[in-house]
Each structure stands twice: as C-alpha cells, then as structure tokens.
Amino acid sequence: MDGTSPNKLKVAYLGPMASYSHQAALACFDNEEYLLEAQSQIKDAFAAVQAANGSDFAVVPFENSTYGTVVFTLDQFVDQESKYPDLLVCGELYLPVHHCLVGHASKRRSANLSQEHVWDDDNQMQANCNPKRSSTLMKGLQHVSMIYSHPAAFGQCEQFLSLYLKGVRKQEVSSTSRAAEMVAEEGPGSRSAAISSSLAADIHGLQLLAESIQDQDDNSTRFFVLKNGKSNPRGLAPSPRQPSNTNGDKWKTLVSFTLPQQPSGTLAEVLQIFKNHGLNLTSINSRPSLEHTWHYVFLIEVQGRRDEADGGAMNQALKELDTKTKGWKWLGSWRDRSPT
Amino acid sequence: MDGTSPNKLKVAYLGPMASYSHQAALACFDNEEYLLEAQSQIKDAFAAVQAANGSDFAVVPFENSTYGTVVFTLDQFVDQESKYPDLLVCGELYLPVHHCLVGHASKRRSANLSQEHVWDDDNQMQANCNPKRSSTLMKGLQHVSMIYSHPAAFGQCEQFLSLYLKGVRKQEVSSTSRAAEMVAEEGPGSRSAAISSSLAADIHGLQLLAESIQDQDDNSTRFFVLKNGKSNPRGLAPSPRQPSNTNGDKWKTLVSFTLPQQPSGTLAEVLQIFKNHGLNLTSINSRPSLEHTWHYVFLIEVQGRRDEADGGAMNQALKELDTKTKGWKWLGSWRDRSPT
Secondary structure (H helix, E strand, C coil), X not given: CCCCCCCCEEEEEECCCCCHHHHHHHHHCCCCCEXXXXXXXXHHHHHHHHCCCCCCEEEEEEXXXXXXXXXXHHHHHHCCCCCCCCEEEEEEEEXXXXXXXXXXCCCCCCCCCCHHHCCCCCCCEEEEEECCEEEEECCCCCCCCEEEECHHHHHHCHHHHHHHCCCCEEEECCCHHHHHHHHHHHCCCCCEXXXXXXXXXXXXXXXXXXXXXXXXXXXXXXXXXXXXXXXXXXXXXXXXXXXXXXXXXXXXXXXEEECCCCCCCHHHHHHHXXXXXXXXXXXXXXXXXXXXXXXXXXXXXXXXXXXXXXXXXXXXXXHHHHHHCCEEEEEEEEECCCEC | CCCCCCCCEEEEXXXXXXXXXXXXXXXXXXXXXXXEEEECCHHHHHHHHHCCCCCCEEEEEEEXXXXXXXXXXHHHHHCCCCCCCCEEEEEEEEEEXXXXXXXXXXXXXXXXXCHHHCCCCCXXXXXXXXXXXXXXXXXXXCCCCEEEECHHHHHHCHHHHHHHCCCCEEEECCCXXXXXXXXXXXXXXXXXXXXXXXXXXXXXXXEEEEECCCCCCCCEEEEEEEEECCCCCCCCCCCCCCCCCECCCCEEEEEEEECCCCCCCHHHHHHHHHHHCCCCEEEEEEEECCCCCCCEXXXXXXXXXXXXXXXXXXXXXXXXXXXXXXXXXXXXXEECCCEC
C-alpha cells in the first residue's frame, strides 16, 4: 500500500496479503496504478465498494472448479438486508489454483519411511495417485502433526491428505494465507503445516513441503470484480494483464430473482424467457430468501449484456421478468473471460 | 442399540447420539422396532445403505431453511466415483431446529451486566432483537470464553452471537452433539459453551444457558431417508409418527443430470420437459462434475412419482431426458412431507 498516492483508485480484496484473491487482484490491477487494500471478510469487500468514499473496485471469489460456489459471496449478492443497493459485477477472472503444503522442514530424515512413499531431498518424487493430478513431494512429511487451512482448500486436497497425511489433525482457519502466517508464528520447531499458495510461503518465510497437492490439476477459482454502479455506472474491470484465450468478445450478466409462493412451474418459465431471446444460461444457484421458510432467491448467469443505450435482447428479457417473478435485480454485465 | 434383536431393521443416521439427524431418525423409526446406528460422517451413512448386509435405511440432512443446502450430502448424490449405484431417496422429514446455548452455569452473578441485557435466574428475559426470533436467556453468559459448534449452527445463530457473545472465540467441530460432548468433557469449571439441541444438553448433563437462539424462529432442516433400491426396490420410509399438515398425498422425485459441453440453452430445455408434462420443479442445485473444469452436475426435485407399473407423466419425462442431457440418474421418489 502507498499512503503517498491519494489519487490512486482503490481496490478491496479478500485478504490477508498473499491470499488467492490478492493474486487475482494483482492480475487485473497494477500495483503501481491502484491501491490494493486487504479486507478480512467477503462482506467487508462488498461494504467497501458500497460505502461513499470507499473502494472503487473489489475482488471476491465466486466459485472454485472443484469445490463449487462460495456461499458467503452468494449470500452477499442475495443481500437480504439491502446493504449493497448499488453494487454491480463489472468483471471476472479465472485464476489457476495450485495449493502447496508449506511449513518447516524436519531437521532429520525419518527412519520410518514406507516403501510406497520413498522420497529424497535431491530427487523429487512424483506422486501419481490420480490421473488428473501429479503432486510433487519436496520434503519429508513425517513430522507434520497439525495442518491449518481454509475449509475449501481442505476440500480441494482430499486425495493428497488421505494418501500422505491420513489421521493428522486439521484446524480450519479463515484463509490459506492466514494458515501460512500461523505456521510461521509458531517458529522453526513447529510440527504444523499449512495448505496455501507458494506466494504465501515466500511472504511468511516458509518452505514448500509439497507442491501442486490439489485433487485436480486444472483446479481454478473464478473471481468477480465489483464496482459501485451509482458512482461508476459505466466502469468495467481492466483486462487481465496476461490474458489467455477467452470469450472476451462475449458478455455475461448476473440476475437475482424470487418467485411467488405458489410457483406453478415458474422457474422453468423464467429460464425460458432468456432462451426465447436466444440468451444462454451459464449458471444457476439458489439460497434461502429468509422471507418465508423454504422460499429461495435464485441467482443466474446468462450470456449477454444489459445496455441502457439499446433495446437489445437482454434488456427485453429483463423487462419480461416482471411478469413471472415476485421481484428481480440486475447485478451487472461484464466481459466473459472463461477459458475457451 | 440393542444387540439382542438381530432381526430388527437397521437405520444409519449422522451421529453422534443426540444429533438432529438422530432426532429425525427417531421421528420416523421407532426405537422398539428399528436398530438405530450412529455414523460419523454423511458418506458413511450412504455407504452403510449401499453395503451388502448394511443398513436398511439411512437418515441424512439435505437442507436447512436458513443456511441452505448441505453440500456434503449433495456431493454424495453426485457420486463422482459411482460408490452408491443402488441408493435411492425413499422419504423426507422436516424437523424444526431450535438451537440452545448449553454449558456450565457461572457460579456467581457477574457485576458487569449492561442495562440492556439484565437477566434474572427467576425471571427469564425475552431478547427480541429480530421480529422473526425470540430467544430466552436462562443464565448469565459473562463467563463464556469459547463456543463449540458445527459451522451450520454458527451460521443459523449469527444474530444471537453478535448481540450476546461478540468477539468470543468460536471453534468449529463436526456436529452440534459432539460440541456438547466436548463441553461436558471439560468439566464443571469450564468456560466453554456449545450450540446444540436441548436433547444433547440432557444427554451430556449440561445446563441450558439460552434457548431458541437461532436467527429464524421457524428454522428447520429437511432430512432424506435413503434405502437400497436393489435389495428393497419398493420400500418407502415409514410416515413420521407425529405428522403435521403435509402434502403427503403428493410425491417428489430427485434426478441428477449433466449437460453436453456446448450447452446451447439445454438447461432451460431440460426443465421445460418436466413443465411440458405438468410436473413442477421444486428445487435445483448444481455441483462441479469434476469430468471437466467448469462442468456441472445438476440435481433437481420435481413433483411427481416414477412408477415402473405405469407410463405416467414422470416416466415419460424421464425418457425424454435422453435427448437433452449427456447423462441422467433417477435418485428416488417419495411422499411429499413439506409443511402446507
């Protein structure tokens, strides 16, 4: 952060420093031009963008390819208490997520190596327990008696953990980078390890005990970039600085809606509205609305763009939602960055 | 459990004893007629029903009205490794969930009561911080310095915790009943408390520090009853012993499906199939399929029944899924017990 540059645009991200959200923010927002500010919770990142004189943008995780949707982020979009009336998605970013086991290497080689798991500090071992994944063990793990990480990271590394660290105690903490920080705080004699990024290991002075330990080699997380639609109605997230092949000439739109209490098939009818206008549905999620028991808010993503300047297909489809929903909210349109 | 009655049908439930799943199991399956067996994880309950000579039924949580779907249960239905080919839902149960704060009462009245939170052991205080909820404080909470519970229970009691126990450390554990057990193990001098059912407090000899602390008064959890469709193709869960007004003459069906990689609007088309047959969609969830990155399995519930004996609307609709999906699986039909 740079307190000497008050004119920089501010970008909130889910911290602490070295989190995957931080890496996603750095991929879009140049540290030289933007002031990146860590937030301790997803809801704080939403609140920072809503606040007058708050952040100009925020970067939050939306879904992981192995673990699924981030429920905390969905619930901020549901926004049951209307805390974020002006918040809109204005960009997305797909970040490959390669988890590492990080910690303090054991001082001595254990005499207790099983034949199956032979390793050597000089000759890294490929542990191919799944055709979709190849982990690399860098150090012995026999001394590890406790693992810290975020619940989602535990969920993404189940095969590695059951193969190499079966029965070792797990402690869930608020983020993978906080997990690395805790191991660093325990000092060199600690028998704890963390599942985190290699960046977090670098920052906290930890060693890589194993690399690429996620169940799926192509594990990745999709992040949304948020803005305040009232103070910055036409703003879009900058393009990622290292773009891969993407659908960037296409657009996506996020919409939430609720149905009347007697649905009579209206979810199918709402989705059919978009289809009738040639707009493809790319994701659907539901969360409790808390208006009534067993009543839901649906969040859908549809290919296409709402543009006030024209009367295009999306604008027409959204107008028709009035007839089939109890209520609906446009939550932003942005360039599709999904890998092709 | 009763080892003297080997002929009793066996019912697996997500334990430990006194869990909400145990209460749900007891509501359907009489302890005199059935042998109820605790399982330590949701996947163990699924495996028990799949196994030859395993359990005849299992009771697992599917969704909570405040906190949403139970992802661990969804992922067992997705069944990426085809571990449960014969598993079918054969019943459902809606259980009101009233959480309590349970622990050891403080030995002395604290002198540090704020005016806002005055309480008296003889005159219970109603804490109305939300029109949908009224908690009852039974004891002082000033001594509580640590709270154990399941993550879902923390999520269902956020308002109570932020009002009365702001800043108190929280430790996530595998179930609410395990949380109560841990507090009991710490003994009478412990400053820990658990969020659990009052039944768990009874069983573990703990006191109720506060009752009905969930954010929503009508908080409830929906459980599924599972069976093995191969060994018990026509079996249905017994009716709950204290039935409320329900839609019990109607049926529901659970189906999972995946879409081709180039969806071209086919999710809307799949849902339209059911609508065309007059079958109402009541829930939709999606999870990563893990076949390809950003490819999903959809799980839908539809009103209606698959019945091999007739060619009814559901049977016809399911046949049409072949034309629009990459693959699909019928996961059971059961009597609708949703509250009317």
